[in-house]
Amino acid sequence: MHLTGIQIGSLLLFLGVLGFICSRTDFTQLAKDKAFQHRFFGAITCVFVLWLFRVSIYDGLVMHFLWLTTLTLVLGLRWAILGATVVLIGSTIIGQESASMFGVNALLGVVLPIGFTYLVYMLTFHKISRNLFIYIFLCAFFPGAITMVLKMLAMSGYFYIEGMYPWDVIEYNYTQMTILMMFPEAFFNGMTITCLIVYKPDLVYTFEDKFYIDGK
Incomplete structure (x- = not known):
């Protein structure tokens, strides 16, 4: 397997991030907390199944929904990265x-x-008045859309820099699809979080009634 300089650098940088996260994660929680085990493995199983459904016109220019905004809100930053890595x-x-x-x-x-x-x-939690609609729209719908945009634009840049395809091929067959992908991604994450906080709020790590509902 031949790796380019960018691929090697990306791998080393990611391993550094992963090592940093692992050094600050209490893995005994996964071993001892049965409820957390179910939440963690259930969430990453859902993401894994979702990622199986993908489309591509050219080899490498693959598009699929992420669901990582929901994963982050359900598990928190560190466990979301660990789960998505799995x-x-x-x-x-x-x-x-x-x-x-x-x-x-x-x-x-x-x-x-x-x-x-x-x-x-974090910005909405500390800088904006907390309420249910702020959480749903600014923490779920909005990041859901923007994460798809960030990922697809960043990957477009990578494909172009690596010279995998000419820019017109990348733009027409991948980059322009961002518009079609971002709104369903936003809706998917927003509706998932809405259903969870209504019916199973205890499953959402970043949501607590005392911050977003009580006294509002």
Whole structure:
């Protein structure tokens, strides 16, 4: 397997991020907390199944829904990155993703969307008046759309820099599809979080009634 400089750099950078996260994660929670086990493995199973449904016109220019905004809100930043990494490893093992692209996919398809989602959540939590609609629309719908945009634009740049295809091929067959992907992604994440906080709020790590409902 031949790796380009960008692929090697991306892999090393991701491993550094993953090592940092692992050093600050209490893995005993996964071993001892049965409820968390069910939430963690249930969530990553849903993401894994979703990622199986994908389309591509050219080899490598693959599009699929992410659901990483929901994963972040349900599990929190560290566990979301760990869970999505497990999903990416599984997708790579079964041949859905190229092994040489693991570092790039991990950085642009895992860390970038999850990091952005959690940044938006933190900003809204600390800088904006908290209520249910702020949480649903600014923490779920909005990041859901933007994470798809960020991922697809970043991947478009990568494909072009690596010279995989001419820009007109990338733009027409991948970049322009961003508009078609972002709104369903926003709706999918927003509706998932809405249903969860209505019927199973205890499953959503970033949501608590005392912050968003009580006294509003």
